[in-house]
Amino acid sequence: MSSPMENGTNGEPARKRLRTSHACDVCRARKIRCDGNTPCAACSQADCDCTYGSEANSRGKTDLILEGVLRVERFLHEMNATLATTPYLDRHRPPIISPVIGAASIGRGSFSGSSLADLHQNPTISNIPPLAHRSRTPLGLDEPHNPNNLENAVLDSWHTSTTESVLNWPHFDVFPSLRHDYVSIFQLEQSRPPMRTRAATMYPYVTAEDVDGILESFEHAVNFWYPTMSRGQLGQMRLIITSGAFDEDGPHTCLALLTMALGCASEAISALTLGAAILSDEEKKRRAGRRAMGDIYFDSALKKLYVAHTGVSSTATHCLFFAAVYFAFLRRPLQAWEYIHAAAAKCLLLLSYPPHDEPPEDQERIRRIFWSCYILESDYLAELSSLPLSGIARIESSIPLPGDSYHTHATPLEEEQSSLYFLACISMRRLLNRVHQLLYARGTGASMDNARFPYVVAELNHQLDEWRDVLPAAFAFTVGFDCKPTATEHGGFLRQRYLTCQSVIYRPYLMWMLGGVYGEGGTGGPASQDVLKNCKACMDACLLHILNLRGFAQTVLVDTWICSLSMAGAMLVILAACRMPTLRSLIGPDVLAAGHHLRELLEGWQRVSGDPSSPSVDQSVRIIGEVDRFIQQVYGSGASELTR
Structure with a gap:
């Protein structure tokens, strides 16, 4: 493989055959056979409106993915309402939510002919309840532990899925x-030496060609994942850099320096899907030079960031967000969090009090920065759940999603794909948040009730598959131990998100097995084939999440710290399962390659990203190595000796 893109057999995954136009809107949305009658048999049985008119082949990629987002959001809203009004469900009743309800609502023409800008106008989106606060219990603090009651200990600690809680x-x-010698993540990061700043302000010498290359890398990387900078802005940044007009301490100068810093970082970590170990010495030297140049630009920007803290504008907010992204690249989560929080606060302020003379482009920019902060804040909360909330989760259901009149890239195709990718990431993050809320929130989470969680798990997994089904061809992916390469690197990254969500959705089954509820002598009786199948779904998702990890640019530049912790958590879950013979028999031999694969990737990323290395990532690599050693022992010889 000679590029960061994963190429499919024909350059693009095969798409499903479009349904015939005689299917009604409800059956098309539910993806079931329709007899073509009016009303059809399925709608008659479900007692819902049966309408025709939305031709399957008349919708473009934008409409398909947005329809999927709307469907997911509506189902989750109905599930929330059902759980709130029905605290205990009989285990033999039908599923919590009939798919017909949500599908019928969509089939009434509420989404026909929509665009990116139209989605926020649908009342379904604005009625989604905000993310609930999760209970927070760091490792070794206030966590009840009774060695004589394993079930209670496991179930009580399952309200959070952070790596520290799993450990x-x-x-x-x-x-x-x-x-x-384990040190809490917060303590590790808090005790790090402060960043060194240069006594004198320096600006690297760059030619016009260098500037074009760096800004192009920024556009294809950071601005593709978080499309917040318009083409007009990018031209303005180029003018500031090439003219050397750095003396002014305005927000635009600060933003130009941050953009160059992120562009240099993008060049330093590009094309790592084959692995950092295969880079030539010359290439490693070139990347190190770009990394050093990025640090110089960032150091210069830090000295001007006071203008962003004191200013109240979309440009000032942009500066704070880009500073957060660069701190994420440096693997400094506390500093990244601080700037995410600061950018989110300005977003809330500007969204609450929009200036009367604010151009539409500035309004759209603030909304896009808002959603970027929402994604990153949620990702950091997944591993440091006691971080203070910025407040964006409380209003996310009322903020319009990205519009389609904001020009971010040189070609219409790349601009469209960037918008769709951004929307897919937002939708997945919202789904992940609802999964945590519905399954793991203390006191209300369904995972604590084995009479409730099977139905919630089934519905959430259905929504996850709905999300996957509407992805455009460029981001489509297959799942399995013999899955095909994705057409693009971005599809590979979205597959990782999908597998993360799937493992968390199915984890309650594994929890109850590990807690002794199912199995021989368990209070729930012997584990049924359905329970074992769902435990296997959780373990397979964890293992596939590990084995499918590659040097995706977004992972390396933004998510190395988060990724190292989540991978350590996935390895721990697999080790716990390996100790139970019934579960160990469901795990394939691919597990024996997982630890080496992860250590090679994470250590390579640390080297490419430069010094100082992250103590959190180093600790995660150590834990992964220890877990791998135990998996080799337990999986190969059984856990009998360890449980005597």
Whole structure:
């Protein structure tokens, strides 16, 4: 493979055959056979309106993915309402939500002919309840532990899925080296030496060709994932850099320096899907030079960031957000969080009090920065759940999604794909947040009730598949141990998001098995084939999440710290499952390659990203190595010796 893109067999995954036009809107949305009658048999049985008129082949890629977002949001809203009004469900009743309800609502023409800008006008979106606060219990603090009651200990700690909470499971008491010399993530990061700043302000010498190359890397990387900078802005940044007009301490100068810093970082981590180890010495030297240049630009920007803190404008907010992204590249999560929080606060302020003379482009920019902060804040909360909330989750259901009149890229195709990718990431992040809320929120999470969670799990997994089905061809992916390469690197990254969500959705089954509820002598009786199948779905998702990891640019530049922790958590879940013979038999031999694969990737990314290395990532790599050693022992010889 000679490029960061994963090429499919014909350059593009095969698309499903479009349904015939005689299917009604409801059956088309539910993806079931329609008899073509009026009303059709399915609608008659479900007692819903049966309408025709939305031709399957008349919708473009934008309409398809937005329809999927709307469908997911509506189903989740109805699920929230059902759980709120029905605290206990009989285990033999039908699923919590009939798919017909949501599909019928969509089939009434509420979404026909929509565009990116239209989605926020639909009342379904604005009625989605905000993300609930999750309980927060860091490793070793206030976590009840009773060695004589494994089930209660496991179930009580399952309200959060952070790696630290997983490491605190009693299943790992027999592996003391896992916790030996462990330092909490916050303490590790808080005790790091402060960043060194240069006594004198320096600006690298760059030619016009260098500037074009760096800004092009920024456009194809950072501005593709978080399309917040318009083409007009990018031209303005180029003018500032090439003219050397750095003396002015205005927000535009600060933004230009940050843009160059992120462009240099994008060049430093590009094309790592084959692995950092294969880079030539000359290439490593070139990347190190770009990384050093990025640090110089960032150092210069930091000295001007006071204008962003004191200013109240979309440009000032932009500066704070880009500073957060660069701190994420430096693998400094606390500093990244601080600037995400600051950018989110300005977004809330400008959205609450929009200036009367604000151009539409500035309004759209603030909304896009808002959604970018929403994604990153949620990702950091997944591993540091006690971080203070910025407040954006409380209003996310009322903020319009990205519009389609904001020009971010040189070609219409790349601009469209960037918008769709951004929307897919927003939708997935919202789905992940609802999964945590519905399954794991303390006191209300369905995972604590084995009579409720099977129905919630089934519905959430249905919504996850709905999200996947409407992805455009450029981002489509297959799932399995023999899955095909994706057409683009971005599809590979979205597959990782999908697998993360799937593992969290199915984890309650694994929890109850590990807690002794199912199985021989369990309070729930012997584990049924359905329970075992769903446990396997969780374990397969964890293992596939590990094995499908590559040097995706977004992962390396923005998510290395988050990724290292989530991968350590996935390895711990697999180790816990390996200790139970019934579950161990469901895990394939691919697990024996997981640890080496992860260590090679994470250590390579640390080298490419430069010094200082992240102590959190280093600790995660150590834990992954220890977990891998135990998996090799337990999987190969069984857990009998360890459980005596």
